[in-house]
Amino acid sequence: MKLKLKLKILNIIAGRPVSFIHPANARKLNIHAGERIEISKGGKKIISITDVASKIVKENEIGFSKELLRLFALSNHDEVEVNIALSSESINIISKKLHGKELSRKEIINIIKDIVTNSLTEAEIAYFVSAVYEKGMTLKETIYLTEAIYKTGKSIKWHTNKIADKHSIGGIAGNRTTPIVVSICASAGIVMPKTSSRAITSASGTADAVETVSKVDFNIEDLKKIVKKTNACLAWGGSLGLAPADDKLIRIERLLNVDPESQLIASILGKKLSAGSKYVLIDIPYGNNAKVTKKEAKRLKQKFIKIGKHFGLKIEVVLTPGNEPIGNGIGPVLEMRDVLRVLKRENPPIDLENKSIFLASKILEMMKKAKKGNGTELAKSILNSGKAYKKFLEIINAQGRHSFSLKNPKFKFNIYSSKSGKITEINNHKINSLAKLLGCPADKNAGIYLYYHVHDKVKRGDLVLTLYAESDIKLKEAIFIIKRDSPIQID
């Protein structure tokens, strides 16, 4: 039985796309609260979880939460057709993976399509992520997953084929090299339209950090204008509709800090393909507290190269040390401050600067702007000349610059060393969870400032780190945790 209902846009942000229907219509559809309905209009359709509500919607009305409206842009009072949504075939496919069986191309595409059209609940997606995490995926399955993530979204065609890109697999606190690398490379004439994700397992993604100084969400047309003007961009991939499945997967992965290898590869390469990139530098930080060990990093490198080749990408992979955080600040604003210190040549964190130059040199060489071995020199000279900073300002101006609101957050707490000695460990995982506890990445100003690195010597009473938060309860919780289990070891 199909019903024709009139759309009512509700002022409700539910954290997920939800519709609201009247009990009388729910009875007619034979549907119960929390179940899924199919909403269609003019050949387009979407699936939505539905709440049953009187008062806020009348009989024969259907209410849309803001999130649902974003997925299915309609106007108030539009008439839509509503029907029960049949239980998805994907359930059986996820169950198959949970039992350790290999999935076919068709099955993987089915799941990813269902994620995009909202046909799977968050709990069901969690089962999928968990099954892939536990059982792994073959190279074939990873290729299908990459393809599915790529093809279920939009993609960008550029005026040239020489599109460069970089990506880090993440997991290292701080490590905000991207704005620096992009500014250097774009100064050298390389076209580098960089789209980044928000934080998955770390406290801040590039998109979270750049958002503290400019807009990051654009449609494809606006993005093209920015790139035409500046050779580059520093945008959030999520708003472009490039890989909508990936954004939902990341949301679920983030809940438990789960990031299965095959999903990591498919997520990165799927987005690179959608973004129209051809030359891609992949950074794999390895080591204690990094996402991968050196051995795993080497295996991952081979997989990136093989799968990239399958899709016609030129891929270069570098393995970089990932034992400790990079830069001093952890958290969107604090990381952006580090970036600006490097670009403006004002007391730059040396580890962040060196890593950025290294990555930029690889891209300069790959794109033939420098001969093999000469990339570092070129990158350094661009940075020192102030050209990179100028390029950065150009990019963020084109993106719509904010009045650099890099305020100090409301609450802070200093941690001092309880003994003298040498720092032997700064644990990435613990730093990341602390920063998240402090409110990152949603609270832009929250985070951690580190005054030392591994191998530095400290004296008893030295200030070793500062915690920043927007809420006193979050700060208190972080203080409790850091006192119980410090991320910094001194011996």
Add this chain to the structure above:
Amino acid sequence: MKLKLKLKILNIIAGRPVSFIHPANARKLNIHAGERIEISKGGKKIISITDVASKIVKENEIGFSKELLRLFALSNHDEVEVNIALSSESINIISKKLHGKELSRKEIINIIKDIVTNSLTEAEIAYFVSAVYEKGMTLKETIYLTEAIYKTGKSIKWHTNKIADKHSIGGIAGNRTTPIVVSICASAGIVMPKTSSRAITSASGTADAVETVSKVDFNIEDLKKIVKKTNACLAWGGSLGLAPADDKLIRIERLLNVDPESQLIASILGKKLSAGSKYVLIDIPYGNNAKVTKKEAKRLKQKFIKIGKHFGLKIEVVLTPGNEPIGNGIGPVLEMRDVLRVLKRENPPIDLENKSIFLASKILEMMKKAKKGNGTELAKSILNSGKAYKKFLEIINAQGRHSFSLKNPKFKFNIYSSKSGKITEINNHKINSLAKLLGCPADKNAGIYLYYHVHDKVKRGDLVLTLYAESDIKLKEAIFIIKRDSPIQID
């Protein structure tokens, strides 16, 4: 920062407990839609996902969905304290299990408490279920899980220690023995306050079926009155607050038909302990298409006995053949009809009758109402004398009998045999998924009627089964599936 907000009860059923706060309060709390808040009043507190909404709530108001109100019974305009909820320690514990590590007593209790207080989202619970499914639990962990499920809910104390109970691990379509067994045993003077669950992996649980003829949801006081009057009850465990964690786990397990062994044991024994049972008969159906093979059934039997002993329960375990559905009807109403045919001695499904007599005989012997070996005879005589049916009517009258509304559903479709031969298989899994596709257990009248059993001979053109549904689209989908992949094999 804590806010004092005024409660507004909303006419919204969301399928999960949700609160609604105004954007201005959300900003003050530094909280975003879909995140969790802690609501407290008078020493009691609960965690809730919150939606951000203007219009339906004003500034300084907090709206409760019907589900949230059920968990935290307050009145309109009550003042509550609202604060951000810190991210739960359980996340790290679930992550630990996902990595295959053994959990401590404290850790398991932590997770179960968080499930009860609503501190974990459905996606997070799915990760937990999936981790337990993949990694299993040791005997120790299973004991802790049982204890946690038992102790985070209420429990019942009876006037006597001689409380009998039975439980099937489920998975067999039909198999509605409980109302028959309870009626026979209670007739013999055994006190048997049976609380049952709703369907997990099958099309109908005992509670779903009994609900077609009487009320099944009671508080503990009312339940005691029913048992005092009739020696027994056939109630839904969920409404008693006996094992609230288990009800939530089952809801998530049901999504993907996942039912990890340790959770199955803890769920059953936890509920038996809460219900105050002392003598428990466990039925483990085994075989092709059953939940377990004979080998697994034997191992499971040992675990039930060991863990039961740990908690001071007298447990007897029987292994019964579970190759095919039991009875003719699959679905709440259709199964209740089978039960009534046995109790009223009107053309009873013989397999359902025999299994019920077998289980009743074991309990009669265990409770010393019959000598070893004489239980079957006693059970048969009670059934044939009409006493069991009288007892059943007594019980459901005491529970609040409906006017037996065992209507035929709106839509039906007959399936005829396409060839002559002997039936070699009736697949439980396929029958269960078909029945669920048809709308079971929510649509009480929906389901399947089977006219034959394995080993029966059929001729081409014989009616082998009928599909029943409340919605034509569900019926069509089931017809499509059954034609593609029949649950019945004829050779």
